[in-house]
Amino acid sequence: MTKRPPDPRDFLPLTPAIAHILLALADEDRHGYAIMQEIERMTEGAVRMGPGTLYGTLKRMLASRLVEETDARPDPALDDERRRYYRATPLGTAVLAAETERMAALLGAARAKRVRAR
Numbered sequence: 001m002t003k004r005p006p007d008p009r010d011f012l013p014l015t016p017a018i019a020h021i022l023l024a025l026a027d028e029d030r031h032g033y034a035i036m037q038e039i040e041r042m043t044e045g046a047v048r049m050g051p052g053t054l055y056g057t058l059k060r061m062l063a064s065r066l067v068e069e070t071d072a073r074p075d076p077a078l079d080d081e082r083r084r085y086y087r088a089t090p091l092g093t094a095v096l097a098a099e100t101e102r103m104a105a106l107l108g109a110a111r112a113k114r115v116r117a118r
Helices: 016-022 033-040 053-065 090-112
Strands: 068-069 085-088
Touching: 016 033, 016 053, 016 090, 033 053, 053 068, 085 090
Parallel strands: none
Antiparallel strands: 068 085
């Protein structure tokens, strides 16, 4: 029997931590601290992810195959060899796209009901 590939919608809804990490990895591979910095930058400081949340979530995401570690590194002279770099897998990218579609539909429904952000 052939195992079917996971359906990205089976992962939804994403936790905020997973959604933020996948979004931080959407445009480039990053090491842990750079992921935390990118999340803070993207949210204009509204979300600050601590190392416990980040690395615990990354561990679960690795197990679910949403992210993977990569050996690709920037210039070694500019990098610390102890850093672990992560990238979104094709499944992780598909899951982020599905979550984005889900959230867009939710936002559309809220607008139709004239719900306004404060």
